[in-house]
Amino acid sequence: MTLRRARESDAVELARIHQAAFDHPWSEADFAAYVASDFLWVVGEPISGFLLIRCIADEAEILTLAVDPAARRNGFARALLAASKQELAAQGVARLFLEVAADNLPALALYQRHGFLPLGVRKDYYRRVNGPDMDAKLLSCALPAAH
Numbered sequence: 001m002t003l004r005r006a007r008e009s010d011a012v013e014l015a016r017i018h019q020a021a022f023d024h025p026w027s028e029a030d031f032a033a034y035v036a037s038d039f040l041w042v043v044g045e046p047i048s049g050f051l052l053i054r055c056i057a058d059e060a061e062i063l064t065l066a067v068d069p070a071a072r073r074n075g076f077a078r079a080l081l082a083a084s085k086q087e088l089a090a091q092g093v094a095r096l097f098l099e100v101a102a103d104n105l106p107a108l109a110l111y112q113r114h115g116f117l118p119l120g121v122r123k124d125y126y127r128r129v130n131g132p133d134m135d136a137k138l139l140s141c142a143l144p145a146a147h
């Protein structure tokens with residue numbers, strides 16, 4: 001499985017995968033900017049998924065994670081999370097946070113298997129194009145201390 005940091009030339013593909021996964025798509029320009037400013041990993045050749053993380057001091061937040069619908073349940077998200085957690089821990093990041101829609105059962109199952117624990121709930125956090133607003137669950141995961 002090919003797993004690497006994203007390049008600016010990946011932005012078209014990243015925007016396509018994001019659009020297939022979420023109600024409010026991000027543009028190619030958004031992704032080109034994230035390549036420059038944050039941690040963005042891609043998996044698969046051609047790209048099947050990506051994970052975007054922002055670090056501030058010794059904390060980090062998952063901004064988004066998506067796998068192409070046709071490529072799901074092949075372990076791509078698991079590989080992205082495992083690699084990123086390892087790299088962040090090596091850089092001294094102590095804790096990883098994220099928000100996930102309360103009805104997103106695949107993502108909740110994924111994060112639970114990766115050691116994320118509930119921190120709280122943001123009421124009606126997500127605006128849905130077709131459907132009622134949805135709560136966000138806040139999760140966090142401790143990363144092992146670097147030696």
Ligand SMILES: CC(C)(COP(=O)(O)OP(=O)(O)OC[C@H]1O[C@@H](n2cnc3c(N)ncnc32)[C@H](O)[C@@H]1OP(=O)(O)O)[C@@H](O)C(=O)NCCC(=O)NCCS
Pocket residue numbers: 021022049064065066067068071072073074075076077078079098099100101104105106107109110111113
């Ligand atoms: C959530 C998402 C990223 C998972 O990607 P994926 O590559 O299919 O996930 P993996 O194959 O690595 O699955 C790893 C584990 O997650 C859990 N999981 C993933 N998809 C699941 C599903 N549809 N139902 C139940 N559990 C699921 C399982 O525990 C799975 O392990 P297993 O296959 O050994 O049972 C993908 O479904 C997706 O892109 N969804 C839309 C965008 C999204 O919701 N992103 C997260 C926002 S916070």
